[in-house]
Amino acid sequence: MATVEYAGKSFEVDEDGFLQRFEDWCPEWVDYVKESEGIKELTEGHQKVIDFLQDYYKKNGIAPMVRILSKVTGYKLKQIYELFPSGPGKGACKMAGLPKPTGCV
Amino acid sequence: MAFISSGYNPDKPMEDRITDIGPRKFDEFLPPVIKKNFGEWDYHEILEPGILVHVAKSGDKVYTIRCGGARLMTTSHIREMLEIADKHCGGHLRFTTRNNVEFMVDDEAKMKALKEDLASRKFAGGSNKFPIGGTGAGITNIVHTQGWVHCHTPATDASGPVKAVMDDCYEHFTSMDLPAPLRISLACCLNMCGAVHASDIGLVGIHRKPPIIDHSVLDNVCEIPLAVSACPLGAIKPTKTELQGEKVNTVAVNENRCMYCGNCYTMCPALPLADKEGDGIAIMVGGKISNRISEPKFSKVVVAYVPNEPPRWPTLTKTVKNIVEVYSKNARKYERLGDWAERIGWEKFFELTGIPFTHHCIDDFRDPAYYTWRQSTQFKFTSHVK
Numbered sequence A: 001m002a003t004v005e006y007a008g009k010s011f012e013v014d015e016d017g018f019l020q021r022f023e024d025w026c027p028e029w030v031d032y033v034k035e036s037e038g039i040k041e042l043t044e045g046h047q048k049v050i051d052f053l054q055d056y057y058k059k060n061g062i063a064p065m066v067r068i069l070s071k072v073t074g075y076k077l078k079q080i081y082e083l084f085p086s087g088p089g090k091g092a093c094k095m096a097g098l099p100k101p102t103g104c105v
Numbered sequence B: 001m002a003f004i005s006s007g008y009n010p011d012k013p014m015e016d017r018i019t020d021i022g023p024r025k026f027d028e029f030l031p032p033v034i035k036k037n038f039g040e041w042d043y044h045e046i047l048e049p050g051i052l053v054h055v056a057k058s059g060d061k062v063y064t065i066r067c068g069g070a071r072l073m074t075t076s077h078i079r080e081m082l083e084i085a086d087k088h089c090g091g092h093l094r095f096t097t098r099n100n101v102e103f104m105v106d107d108e109a110k111m112k113a114l115k116e117d118l119a120s121r122k123f124a125g126g127s128n129k130f131p132i133g134g135t136g137a138g139i140t141n142i143v144h145t146q147g148w149v150h151c152h153t154p155a156t157d158a159s160g161p162v163k164a165v166m167d168d169c170y171e172h173f174t175s176m177d178l179p180a181p182l183r184i185s186l187a188c189c190l191n192m193c194g195a196v197h198a199s200d201i202g203l204v205g206i207h208r209k210p211p212i213i214d215h216s217v218l219d220n221v222c223e224i225p226l227a228v229s230a231c232p233l234g235a236i237k238p239t240k241t242e243l244q245g246e247k248v249n250t251v252a253v254n255e256n257r258c259m260y261c262g263n264c265y266t267m268c269p270a271l272p273l274a275d276k277e278g279d280g281i282a283i284m285v286g287g288k289i290s291n292r293i294s295e296p297k298f299s300k301v302v303v304a305y306v307p308n309e310p311p312r313w314p315t316l317t318k319t320v321k322n323i324v325e326v327y328s329k330n331a332r333k334y335e336r337l338g339d340w341a342e343r344i345g346w347e348k349f350f351e352l353t354g355i356p357f358t359h360h361c362i363d364d365f366r367d368p369a370y371y372t373w374r375q376s377t378q379f380k381f382t383s384h385v386k
């Protein structure tokens, strides 16, 4: 398990760069990750997706299905990829501090 | 080694990005004789084990030599195939749906030279690099999976047991002496990647112990509701536990309900269950996917467990070989293994093969289990039922 130091904060991450604890999430985390996820400037759209993922995770204990993410945010999958080039799992969930997606991905 | 850029710019990852171009179109790679006679084939013959000839309405012929492939192969091995293809086949070759490799030529003399060349190539350890066979009523390649080479959920290896079983069944790869083709497949866990559920003989890695729960990280690395709903038997429930004076969210596994499928581990890295002594292989038989005479069938479990015995899996290979030989001796021409077992009755299958029948093979999963029991007075007295 590696530890990342950024902007005076430290984050424990796994080999794929996912946060080990959701509680460690803070805005600095997003700032730190965005570069490696191919994002230059954080926009309102990015924030909307991240906020929804966090909200859903806190309420339900899981990440939302892609269809639910689209339906609630109003972004089609194509638009989500425009915001997060690595996609909703590797990109958006990582930035939102959710656990790494599992299963036969 | 020094970093060598492909031209990709990590500062502008979306610049010059090519996407959604799909695979190359298959007809770019067709040998000329295939391209010319596409859709105009008249008939084919199997000349000898591993060698086919297809005759087109134009009179053109294409000779195909099928060679066993280990599926997992190095670029050096692929280069050697390309060298062969360049030398004999105008640079063309193809891989089959069972991961054999086929070299095609357009006349008989070329076929003979190719055959001689292929048969002469061996690895330093002595194994044939390009064994010719896999056609007709024999045993062709084993469709298999990742095993301990790459996956994180296996209960057995794939490449190892496949090499051991093919070594033992090699004579049936290079001949066509069975009543019908016999397909063997292997999957290293119950996910059953591949074809085990629909093969004449299916080998599947299984566990025999419940998962170990890592309470210290579970809530951080798993989405608990996913682990709960991953269980086919409802053996998992969310719970809280004390850990170093702190209450943490975690799960509890009812071990009397768990059948060790490992689905919960697939969804949750904090529930590992692989175990050296516990893990092994279940053997299934009687599946097929073709519609020839009888409808497609699922394979059925006949040996609930054989131990993992790396590197050669002797119990496994002996059991498989025995099933093959008993089927070969008793089945009628064109009868797939499942057709034969269903005709003679499963009690006769167990008697002839000498496989001890155990209660583990009796289905106990939900309502459909009932349909696998015998609701008839029709049965034969055997060594199992006296």
Ligand code: HEM
Residues within 6 Å of the ligand: B034, B041, B042, B043, B044, B054, B062, B064, B096, B097, B098, B102, B135, B136, B137, B181
């Ligand atoms: C009317 C034309 C054709 C008919 C009726 C036909 C029929 C068959 C039959 C009955 C088999 C099963 C043989 C066995 O399992 O031993 C077979 C397998 C096969 N044929 Fe043909 N065939 C035709 C054309 C072709 C052509 C043009 C090619 C390519 C050059 C081809 C390539 C193959 C291959 C690769 C298999 C083995 C598939 C596998 O087991 O993975 N066939 N064919």
Ligand code: HEM
Residues within 6 Å of the ligand: B180, B181, B183, B288, B289, B290, B292, B336
């Ligand atoms: C003139 C047409 C065809 C003839 C005469 C023919 C004949 C056969 C025969 C005799 C077998 C061996 C079946 C067994 O032993 O259980 C076979 C296997 C097979 N055929 Fe065909 N076939 C034809 C067309 C096709 C077509 C159009 C497809 C695909 C769309 C196809 C796919 C297959 C496959 C995948 C197998 C292997 C089945 C297995 O592994 O059990 N065949 N075919």
Ligand code: SF4
Residues within 6 Å of the ligand: B145, B146, B147, B151, B152, B153, B154, B155, B187, B188, B189, B190, B191, B192, B193
């Ligand atoms: S069968 Fe199971 S262990 Fe084997 S490759 Fe598939 S998922 Fe992995």
Ligand code: SF4
Residues within 6 Å of the ligand: B210, B211, B230, B231, B232, B233, B234, B235, B236, B253, B257, B258, B259, B260, B261, B262, B263, B264, B265
């Ligand atoms: S191993 Fe399978 S049966 Fe056992 S608890 Fe996990 S999901 Fe349920």
